[in-house]
Each structure stands twice: as C-alpha cells, then as structure tokens.
Amino acid sequence: MEAKKLNVKEKYRLLTRDLDWEFSYEDRKEAFPYEEFEGIKITDWSKWEDPFRLTMDAYWKYQAEKEKKLYAIYDAFAQNNGHLNVSDARYVNALKIFLTAISPAEYAAHNGFAFTGRQLGGIGARIAAQMQSIDELRHIQTQIHAMSHYNKHFEGFDEFSHMHDRVWYLSVPKSFFDDARSSGPFEYIVAISFAFEYVLTNLLFVPFMSGAAYNGDMATVTFGFSAQSDEARHMTLGLEIIKFLLEQHEDNVPIVQKWIDKWLWRGYRLLSVVAMMMDYMLPQKFMSWKEAWELYFEDAGGALFRDLERYGIKMPACAELIAKEKDHLSHQTWWTFYTFGHAAAFHTWTPSAEEMDWLSEKYPDSFDKWYRPRFEMAAELAEKGERFYSEGLPQLCQTCQIPMFYTECGDDRPDDTCYRSTHYQGERFHFCSDHCKDIFEDEPEKYVHAWLPVHQIFQGNCGGADLADVMKYYKLNDGAVNADYMGSSDEQRWKALKGIA
Amino acid sequence: MSIEIKTAKIEPIRNTYAHIVRRFGDKPASRYQEATYDVAANTNFHYKPLWDQEHDLNDPSRTAIAMEDWYAFKDPRQFYYGTYVQNRASMQEKAEGNFSFFEKRRLGDALPDVVRDRCITFMLPLRHVEQAANLNNMYCSSNANFCTALSQAAIFEGMDRLGTAQYYSRVGLALDGNTGSSLIAAKEDWMNNPAWQGVRAYCEKTLTVKDWFETFIAQNLVFDTLANDLYFRQFDAWLTENGGQDIVMLTDFMQVRATETQRWADSIIKTAAKESEANADHIRSWISSWRIHAQAALEPLATAMLSETALPEAFAALEKRLTKIGVGE
Amino acid sequence: MSRVQIGLQDNDESRYIVAAIEEDNPTAIVHYEPALIRIENEGHLQINRESVSEQMGMDWDVQSIHVNLVTLTGNIDEDDDYFRIEWAN
C-alpha cells in the first residue's frame, strides 16, 4: 500500500485535534469548571483555527536547536568574561530591572498558561496554551542563566527571587500578572496572549534587544531574540483567540472589548519602565520610546485594529492618552526612580550633556521645556555633593500600583499631577488616571485586595518604618545595590577593570 | 599570556544567586539549581482568584499533602527546560528514524492481520488515555505553581504525554497508510467497545479530581504502573510472539520515556510520604481507592487484550513498586 | 492597505530566507537593524518553501522558520509550501 502524503494541516488534525472525546461517565463541566462564569459563550470549539501546527516532535527538535545555540553563547560569554564588552557598566542596570521585574513575570505567565492549558475546553486552544506555558518556563530559565554571569560581577541581581514578592516597584509587574492569573481563563488569555503578547510585546523585546546589541551585550541579545522567536507563536495565538471569541457569539464582543481596553492600558502602564530603559539606561542609544511606540503600536497596532473592525472591535480609548503621554513617559519614570534611587536595587544617574541633546532631538516638544531643566538642576546638586533623594514614600495608584507621577497630558497640562479617586464601601481609593479608575470601578471587589507596598510598610508588615528596616526586609544591601551610579561599587569595579582612573 | 593577566583581575564577587547560596552554600551552582530553586512567588499576592476565592494564587494548601519545604521534591533527572528539550529532541530523532525505517520498508504491509487488528483496537485508543494524562499533569503543574521543582517537572510530563499521544496516532497512520482510518476505528473502540469503557470512565474520573496530589497518584502511579506493565511487558511479549515485533520498534520512545519518568514519580511520592505520617496516610488512602477503580477499569481491557491473568500480573508489578517507594500495604 | 512586517534574527540562515522573500515579494522593504532583519510590505508577505530551498541549495522545512523568527504582524497562514502573513483590510 502506497502511503498517502499528508500535509501539515491534515497531519496536525489527526495527531492532535482528534484526541479529545465527548464524556459519557462524568459531567464535562466538572472537568472544565471555569469555562462559563466569565460570560463568554462558546458554541463550537471545533471552529478553532490552529495558528501554527507544531506537534511535540517538531517542538522538541526546533526548541532544542534554539537552546543549543543559546547555551553555546552563554558558555562562551562566561568563559570570555563577556561582561567586559558592554558599552558601560551603567548599562547593566537595565539588566537588573529585566531580571527582577520581567523574568519573574515569565514564570507567572508559565503558570497562567498551564492553568488555561488545563482549563480551556477546546483541545486546539488548550495545546497552544500548553506550548506557551512551557515556552514561558524557558524564558525565565534562560534569563536567569543569562544573568548568572552578570550576577557574579555586579550588585543588584542576587536577590531577584526574594525581591519579587516584596520590593515596592516590583509590585507593578507582579500585580499585573496576579491580576491576569486571578481572572478566568478567557480573560487571562485575552490579557496576556492578545493585549500583552500581540499588541505590546514587541515594545518590550525588540527595541530592548536591539539596544542590548548596540551596547555590546551578546548574552542578552541572544536570549532576547531567541525568546522572541517563541513570541512570534504566542502573538499568533493572541490574534487567533480574539478572532475565535468574536466569531463564536456576538455577546462576546462587549466582554472582549472591555478586556482589550483594560489590558492594553494595564500593559502600557507596565511598559513605563521599558520606556525609561530605552531613553535613559542605554549608554549607546538605539531608538527612543516614542519612536518605538509609533512603529510598533501606532503603525502595527493600527493595522491590527482596522482588521478587527469587522467584528465590531474598536481601538481602545486609552490609545489617545497614550499618544499624548509618549512625549513624557520615559522622563517622568526615570525622574521617579532617580529621586527614589536610594530605595531601589539598581543605580540611577543624570543623563550626560550628549544624552540630553539626544533626548532634545527625540523629544523636541517636551524635553527642553519640561525635563532638561530638572535634570540639569539635579546634576548640579550632585556635582556639589548634594545628590537629591526624595524623603518619605510616594502615593501609589490603587490599580497599576505605580507612584502617582503621571500628569494631565491628555489635557495638555504636563505639569499638573493627575489625581483621580472614587469611593467604595466607605473607603476612598486613588488613581493615576481615568483608565486605572475605570478598571477599579468595574471590579472593586477584586482591587481592594491589592498589596500596595507603601501601605504595607505603614502597617508594619515590611520590617519597620525606617528605610533601613525596609531594605533589610527586601534583603537589599544598603549602600551597595542602591543610590547613584557615581561612587557605587559597580562603578569602582568597572573602572578598575577597564583601567579608567 | 594575556588571558591569565585578565582572569587574575576579574574575580567574581559572588558565586551564585543569594537564595541558592542560602540553600547550598556559597559555591558555584548548577544550571538546574539556578533555574529551579525559589523561582516561584510565594507570598504577598495581590488578588483573590475569581475562580477560587478560598485560596491564594500560589497556594500549597490546594492539596492535603503538607511539606515543610516543597523544594525537598527533586527531579532525579535534573531537567530544566534546556536539558529537557535537548534530551527529548535526541529521543525523537531516534523515533523518527524508527518510523521512517518502518514506513520505507513498508513493514506495515507485512504485519499479520491479527497484529494489525489488535494494535488498532487495543493500542491506538491509548492516544486518548495519553490525552487525559496530558491534562492531569497540566493540572499538577498549574496547582503546584508555588514550587518550580514540581511545576516544571509536571509540565515536562504533561508535554511528554501529548507527544506520546501523537506518537500513538502516528503508529495508526503507519498502519493505515496515512488515511486516518485506523484512528477513526480506534476512536470508535474508545467510545463504544465494552473493553475500553472502564478505562474511559477512569480517565474521565481523574479529570474531575480536585486535589492535585491525588490526581498525581491516580495517573502517574496507579494507572501508569498497571498500563505500563500491561503494554510494555505483556502486550509487547504478545506482539513479539505473533510477528508484531516491528510495532515494538514504534513504541520504543514511549517505553524508554515511561521508564525514565517513573524514577521521577517515585521520588515525588517517596519524599512526600517520608515527610510525615499524615502525608503517608493520604497517599495510602488515595492508592487504595484508585486501585479499586483501576481494577474495575482495566479488567475488561486486560482480559480482552491478553488474558485473565494479565491484570493480576500487572497488580503484582504495582505492589512491587509501592513497596519499593515505601507506600505498600 | 495596512503594512505587515516580519523580523528575523540576523544570521546566515535568515539571509537565504530574506533573499527568497525579496525575490517573491518585489515591493518588500528590508531594514537591517542591530541583530535583526525587519521586512515590511503592504498588505501581505509570503515566504515560499521552494524559493528558500532554491536559495539554500537544500530542502527547507517551513516550520523551521520558528528558529529564526523574531516578530511579525498580520494574520498567519502556514502550510507545507508557504508561510504567509497578511491583513484583511
């Protein structure tokens, strides 16, 4: 018998889609109990279109190939002390943020997709989620391994695990993923696969990794792009899940729209730190946050939302505000970390004269008017030995948990702090924006439970009231990991290694 | 030489991450250690899950098993993602070679009808069993999210079981010349053949279990031990005796994998049982209830596929394993 | 029409793929960025197995694109013989 030639689609259907069966002995709802409470209506899982059709054998094969390449580079990097090739030790601080803020989020994503990969009733979507889950495990592990060498030569990496559950600014990424993971499986997958992976992840990985390449960091470039090759699959899953939900039932449209609105905003707020890394932390600059936003969101995302119009999905309203904030976001974020740099596990600094000129050029409408004078004033003080650190603790937004530093950019008043608040069951809650307030008001029952670091310190749950106590609770070595780059032990070691006086 | 001069100056300031130092001392750590220990979040969660308001997001109390330190669970293979996929990639390369040898030589054509029929009726429906095993291990992974040592090994097992389901499907395609007719026939058996209904009921039941450690016992210990003995020892012997040895070549991946993974499952159960009497009691009571289900589930299948003595033999293998890991009667 | 784009790691294998893309999509624009090759086109981009195999001088499996792929925008259609991204608008 001559064997029939099977194409990829048929093969995938036979090997994967047909594995599922109709239950006879148990109520299927007992096995998949979380499919209905969110209000999503699935009429026919078989209509699911597999975005890519990797069977496990091909998955193992291609992923092993990627891993082999990656670890060969890690080994070479460590053997050759590759950290000596980065443009400047200031650059390494961007990696500290990456390991402490982004990497643990990969583990959270691994877990969230394990949950959806178990709980979605349709086998096609389920397996796509499972593959993403194991990919996300790959990402945290390859990141830990990439940073392993940096950890041996710089401060600020070694307590990433302990920090993630405690440190004030890390509650931002943690609460983002906790929010998604505590949602039902459909909201989770719309939040992470669509809003985060499809719409925003390019803004995290692509410019940042190209920036790493510009700054001589081959280990990071390699893990970044290697991880991103998985992201291409994840993004596709994001688009497929959206199209599937929208095609399944018209009642799904407003629910999905609400989730897109919420998660695009949540994701964008999370990327504030990436904006800052791009504009302030790369000694060799590559692309401004504003340019990246225009290329990867306004251009690519615009095309996406035009594509989704036929389902009745609209571009989220927050996009207008984001477009106005793009002239201010990185500057305000860096200023916040600069002034609270004594309580962070990475170093901060004022931009050099050349860097300020670059910022003026990239941000002609905002930098010279609003931000250059601030950084020049800070630099002058630092020069005099009076480096400015802000005393006390900032007010945080109840939803995104970021200090309330955002200003009324939507109203063209970039020098007025944006204050929003609401009442719920006799308590007042504060927000950095209309969008964060809307998210809270939609589900106050959930957001009252936020673990806000500043309030936890006041309640006595973080080791004490003094900064020194709190640093101890964070397991941060005060004087080594924090404060200005100038005069830090990182700087001293770097200069010694490079033979700079 | 310039290299020596360089290395003399570049002294590391520490050997590894602080949480690894706290566990293993201040010395260079393995990639497995850095990739695994204390990676998962374990405190200060922000919201209550909308789907489980009684628990935190990462919450060890989703099982009755209690541990002082959950990282006492070790994977004897020390698999993290990189070593796992590379190991499986070389296994799949070998499997690919076996399949292409089988197909190129048209070994399927030479099989006696009785072998082909039995494979379709009794072996191919295992792809559905493996699909349940995939879900059950994903369940363990997602519930053991507070401990990376467990969550990662469980997802590796889950993905392995999907791969196994796909390999069984490919056995079918190798038998039916890629038409898929054998898979349709096998699904018909899975859904309606009385020999399979007990197993199907067992699989469906495991998917409704709430305590993930119980799921682990029901799937990876009780069912797998029995099924592995029935298939990889007894049915294999039958195949070899009846001119079906070429099929055995196609299930090599599944056998090697099952043997390897058993060591991991054993270490999990052993460690949990050794921790406390209470854990051992839970484990014993789950074993005793699931072996009763398994007896009822597998009896018709084992008898129809092999003989009336087949299942007792498989239970003897289970006894032996239970004794070995210290949870025998 | 909206633009689609695809990003590949800048390495030897990708260069063959890029050459095949340029041949089959004459209007595509190729940008060389640090460690990344980004290709844009109006409406759609198609990578054909045959063209890449031709460039490489050996059989190329479409699924192996995942080894070098960094990013993409657009709806994907992947089959044995091609990998296509496009916008419906």
Added chain:
Amino acid sequence: MAVKALQEGYHGEFKDSAEKFGGAIVVYIGWDKHLWFCSPKAFPLDPNMPFGAVVENVLPAGFGAHPQFAEIDWDKVEWSLNQQPFTPDMEKSLAEQGFDHKCLLRMKTPGLDGLHGASI
C-alpha cells in the same frame, strides 16, 4: 459593574482599611507645580495631631528639600482637602477638620510656581 466570579459572595479583603494602621490615618500630600517631587507623598498621621504640626513637622520632612520651601508664606497657601477648597485651623486636630483615612491634601503656593518655568 460588579465582578463576575465562579462562586457567589466573592470579595477581596480590604487590605488598607483604617483599622490596619494602628490608629493612624494615611494622608496624601501634594504640592502643585513642584514636580521636583515626582508625585504626591503618603504619610501615616495621628488624626489627633493639630494641623499646625503637619506644617511644622510633616511638610518640611517631605518637601523641605525644595529651594522654594523656605520661602513659603503659610498665610497665602491655598489648600484643598479631597479636592475641595479648605481653610485649615492650625490649632485644631486633623480629625476635627475632616481629615479621614486616605484623604488627599493639596497645597498651592501662588507666586512660588516651581523653578525654571518648568514647574520643578
């Protein structure tokens, strides 16, 4: 809208309710047009303290690092409490003047509108 959860009665814990602060109330304070301080700040305060003590102790600790702080004419400050115009009585306690848990106090200092025309 209300949350949609699997079971009825879903409600998170109020993580920051007043009784968790050992008798203190959290007061947020912002100084308009002074973005030298990136954001308003949070202070746990005794509700029985007189407003004058806020001016004397709390504000200098939080905002005294700014060059214009020393120039503030406290009689001319325009206050708002929870976004309503507010005229403080220096002698009276916070509680007596409507300060409650997680309230927002803003101050405007006319004539001192930050530095360099950039609201620093």
